[in-house]
Amino acid sequence: MQKYFKKIVIGLFLILFAVGIYAVCIEPFRLVITNWTVETPKWQDNPPLKIVLIADTHAKFPSMTEAHIESIVERANAQNPDLILLLGDYVATHPFGLALTPEEGTSPYKKLKAPCGVFAIVGNHDLHPEEQEIGWVDALAATGIPVLRNDTRRLTCEGKTFWIAGMDEWRMGHPDMSKTLQKITDQDPVIMMTHDPDAFAYMSARVALTVAGHTHGGQILIPFYGPVPFVIPSKFGLRYVYGHIQEEGKYLVVTSGLGMTGIPARFLRPPEIAVVTLKSPEK
Numbered sequence: 001m002q003k004y005f006k007k008i009v010i011g012l013f014l015i016l017f018a019v020g021i022y023a024v025c026i027e028p029f030r031l032v033i034t035n036w037t038v039e040t041p042k043w044q045d046n047p048p049l050k051i052v053l054i055a056d057t058h059a060k061f062p063s064m065t066e067a068h069i070e071s072i073v074e075r076a077n078a079q080n081p082d083l084i085l086l087l088g089d090y091v092a093t094h095p096f097g098l099a100l101t102p103e104e105g106t107s108p109y110k111k112l113k114a115p116c117g118v119f120a121i122v123g124n125h126d127l128h129p130e131e132q133e134i135g136w137v138d139a140l141a142a143t144g145i146p147v148l149r150n151d152t153r154r155l156t157c158e159g160k161t162f163w164i165a166g167m168d169e170w171r172m173g174h175p176d177m178s179k180t181l182q183k184i185t186d187q188d189p190v191i192m193m194t195h196d197p198d199a200f201a202y203m204s205a206r207v208a209l210t211v212a213g214h215t216h217g218g219q220i221l222i223p224f225y226g227p228v229p230f231v232i233p234s235k236f237g238l239r240y241v242y243g244h245i246q247e248e249g250k251y252l253v254v255t256s257g258l259g260m261t262g263i264p265a266r267f268l269r270p271p272e273i274a275v276v277t278l279k280s281p282e283k
Contacts, residue, residue: 019267020265022267023220023265023266023267024264024265027265027266027267027268027270027271028063028260028264028265028266028271029063029068029271030270030271031071031072031075031258031270031271031272031273032270032271032272032273033075033079033272033273033275034255034256034272034273034274034275035274035275035276035277036243036244036253036274036275036276036277037276037277037279038209038244038251038253038276038277038278038279039279039280039281039282040208040209040251040278040280040281041280041281042189042207042208042209042251043189043208043209043278043279043280044188044189044280045280046159046160046161046162046189046280047158047159047160047279048277048278048279049082049083049116049158049160049162049277049278049279050079050080050081050082050083050275050276050277051081051082051083051084051085051191051211051275051276051277051278052076052079052081052083052084052085052114052273052274052275052276053085053087053211053213053253053255053273053274053275053276054072054076054084054085054086054087054258054273055086055087055088055089055123055195055212055213055214055255055257055258055274056087056088056089056123056213056214056216056255056257056258056259056261057069057072057089057090057105057257057258057259058089058090058091058092058094058125058257058258058259058260058261059090059091059092059100059104059105059259060092060094060096060097060098060099060100060259061097061098061099061100062097062098063097063259063260063264064092064100064258064259065100066100066104066105066107066108069105069108069109070108070111072108072258072273073108073109073111073112074111075273076112076273077111077112077113079273079275081114081275082114082115082116082157082158082160083114083116083117083118083119083155083164083191084112084113084114084117084118084119085118085119085120085164085191085193085211086109086118086119086120086121086140086145087120087121087123087193087194087195087211087212087213087214087255087257088120088121088122088123088124088125088126088169088195088213088214089123089124089125089126089195089213089214089257089259089261090105090106090123090125090126090136090140091105091125091126091128091131091136092125092259092260092261093125093128093130093131093261094260094261094262094263094264096263096264097264101134101139102134102135102136102138102139102140103139103142105136105139106136106139106140106142106143107139107143109140109143109145110143110144110145112145115157115158116155116157116158116160117146117153117155117157117164118145119145119146119148119153119164119166119193120140120145120146120147120148120166121147121148121149121166121167121168121169121193121194121195122137122140122147122149122168122169122173122195123169123195123213123214124169124170124171124172124195124196124214125261126140126169127169127172127173128172147166148164148165148166148167148193149166149167149168149173149174150166150167150168150174150175150176150179150180151165151166151180151183152164152165152166152180152183152184152190154184154185154186154188161188162188162189162190162191162208163184163188163189163190163191164190164191164193165180165181165183165184165190165191165192165193165207166180166192166193166194167180167192167193167194167199169195169196170194170195170196170198170199171196175194175199177199177202177203177204180192181204181206181207184206189208190206190207190208191207191208191209191210191211191278192207192209192210192211193210193211193212194210194211194212195212195213195214196212196214196233196234197210197212197213197214197215197234197240197252197254198234198235198236198240199212200212200240200245200247200250200252201236201240203250203252205248205249205250207250208251208278209251209252209253209276209278210250210251210252210253211252211253211254211255211276212240212252212253212254212255213254213255213256213257214233214234214254214257215232215233215234215240215241215242215254215256216256216257216260216261216266216269217241217242217243217254217255217256217257217269218231218232218241218242218256218269219231219256219260219261219262219265219266219267219269220263220265220266220267220268220269221267221268221269223268226238227241227242227269231262240252240254241254242254242255242256242269253274253276255272255274256269256270256271256272256274257271257272258271258272258273259271
């Protein structure tokens, strides 16, 4: 009996060791493309819009180097999107690894290309006092990409007319949804960028689509169970943890993002570039 028990213990140890190696050394680099289609009458009569979402890169060597961010940019461009949205948390504040400079962590984004433009918002990690001191938000702005903080842009491109809106970070910034929406001067559809999906619970029905990151989709999932609710950085638990969510006629897509926080590991939630096709319902 003791002999069998020892074998079971050794077997469990080897399984946990293999899972740990996979979660730290393999899955964080297994970049996937995830596609979502959102059909809503709020998109009005515009042709379909293809949006690429890049979130939560958390730049830090060795898991997220400048070269790795450049490869993410290449994959994003290869999707031939109409629009590219950067959803915050460009910096990593966890203690594992070596920090990149703000310029190293943001300069690859200069190569992003989309006919309707590239737009960014900031995340909670970007607004940590020590990260602001060394200039991550300033470095992002220096790329030439518009950084929307309670601000909007009206776009006309590829036969589509719509608004891009970006709220300041929900927890550490100064978000003002009313102020942001007041800048919209007509009835054209609105795409809202927010780092934290908790904002969706208070989102105006005026918005055609909300996009967010922040949760990492749980980052580490338990087999046959899924994300662990108490580690999700949301007061709503699993409600907005990941994917395409529809509530009360409002539409949200939450991407699991690309980097890591807390611990440098991912399991059953690989890093992703999310591609969202926004369209009107078929008539």
